[in-house]
Amino acid sequence: MGLELARLTGAALLDNHLINDPVFAAFGADGVRPLPPEVWTYTRQVRDVVLAAVAAAPPEVSHIFTMYLGRGEREAAFVERFRGLALARGAQFVPVWLDCAPAELARRMDRPERRERLKLRDPAALSRLLEDVGQQPAPADALRLNTAELTPARAAQIIAGQLPPRPGA
Template sequence: MSTDAAVVFMLGYPGTGKRTVGGHVAAQLGGVLVDNALINRPVLEVLQWDGVAPLPPGIWDRVVPVRDAVLGTIEDLAPPTTSFVVTNVLEDEPAAAGAYERIRSLARRRGSLFLAVMTECDVDVQVSRIDTPDRVALRKGSDPEGYRRHRLATRLFQPPAEEVLTIDTTTTTPAASAARVVDELRSRGLHGG
């Protein structure tokens, strides 16, 4: 496929650099970062979530209309030459394949190149990135030991091998990781950005 725009789906555990690397990718492509916090934040802001306290049951159901509105805007209103970098944590559960397919098919309907990027890093480095002021400000989880337990107990959804680039962000700078993603997109036929 040869195209002028891409949809990059950044996946991985919390704190592995999806938003940070994704921001660099979006900047290099002249595109838009659609971090999961952008979608979750309106609901979590109303609750003034501190990133640690347990969330009420059903909270993620309240986020669904926000996600629908954002993805619908990308599909129906955004210029087809705009690239998007979408971030999320997809746990290995039945709904994950549908969430993945939704982003992949959005790219197809836009005529955009699709690439999934799995971010990985050493668990101690990941946990050290969790309790930071920017995560708290964005209403992202900020409980280091809670995320250590999550990482050790939770398997993530694995995209098809031919659609995914895996990057290790343990010691690689976000800019270098992003450059690797953009190089991969270009090798797959991206012309724009």
């Protein structure tokens, strides 16, 4: 969906795997074996560099961020960090929360693109993650989409419909 939204809007897609995959690859991630906790120290450093680059980017460049946010203060702080970054750049901030039934998420885990992107592919690990960590509640201003029955293209169209027209478009 992120790729489709980037195509529709012309925004740069900075998804969590763009940030995580260099670190995941260095640790030999395969989407099945658990990652050691120190992985997240390195991914935070990469994310900080990417966000600094976004802050310095030309104002006409828009950005799409995607990431899983579990429950917790640190994850809630990510939302506010992105909101503050958008405000500092004079950009619109549109938080989008994607919901999908765990059974449907588990069904999608064997897709080839998940293997290519070093994404989690173990349904039991997904179940534990959702049970133990859950999902960060959506902020009041979030657009909520249930993606269980939406194609990525349709979800991207709905999100793009919430955005102001691009200058010159």
